[in-house]
Amino acid sequence: MTVQLGLELMVAGYAIEGELRDREAKTLLKEIVRLIDMTPVGKPFVKRFPTPEGLGGVGETIAQAFTAAQPLVFQSLAESYSFILPGVIPLDAWPEHLKPRGGSYLVVASCRRFPEGKVEDYLGSKGFRVVSKGVMLLKLGR
Numbered sequence: 001m002t003v004q005l006g007l008e009l010m011v012a013g014y015a016i017e018g019e020l021r022d023r024e025a026k027t028l029l030k031e032i033v034r035l036i037d038m039t040p041v042g043k044p045f046v047k048r049f050p051t052p053e054g055l056g057g058v059g060e061t062i063a064q065a066f067t068a069a070q071p072l073v074f075q076s077l078a079e080s081y082s083f084i085l086p087g088v089i090p091l092d093a094w095p096e097h098l099k100p101r102g103g104s105y106l107v108v109a110s111c112r113r114f115p116e117g118k119v120e121d122y123l124g125s126k127g128f129r130v131v132s133k134g135v136m137l138l139k140l141g142r
Contacts, residue, residue: 012116012121014106016063018128022060025104026090029064029127032106035122036114041065062091103131113137 020028026044033040044064049056092105108119120130 006111007140008113009109009111009140010113010114010116010135011107011109011138012114012119012135013108013133014120014123014130015132016104016106016123016128017131018104020060020091020104025060025062026064030123031060032108032119034063035118036108038110038112038114059092099118104128 026046029044030040033062042065045060046060046062049058092108092138106119106123108114108116116133120133124132
């Protein structure tokens, strides 16, 4: 059965304990994209905080797109991030939280359902502890 993309959006969010460095985070995101049987598109986007204007905390937002079907609109915010259209995995890394190990928020959003438990297991295999997780399914139309 072929799934018509765009009628629903699966979103899984993970609060994880453990410090991530820039290069590790980029690799982690690419590996998660492949783990859920998607294809990475382009290089990960990285935004470090605070900004030159002093906005935001101390940390970074890293995002990896994994859809070529539509353009992706991703906006980094001083307080967090915002994205329009599915097919992105943002990772918000904040080393000041959950000291001394650091903490991050990982969000996976896709028009195609994916095994969110595999992502949690993978994070555990990489030495990260998922301290909380939430999953939702949003639907358009019918």
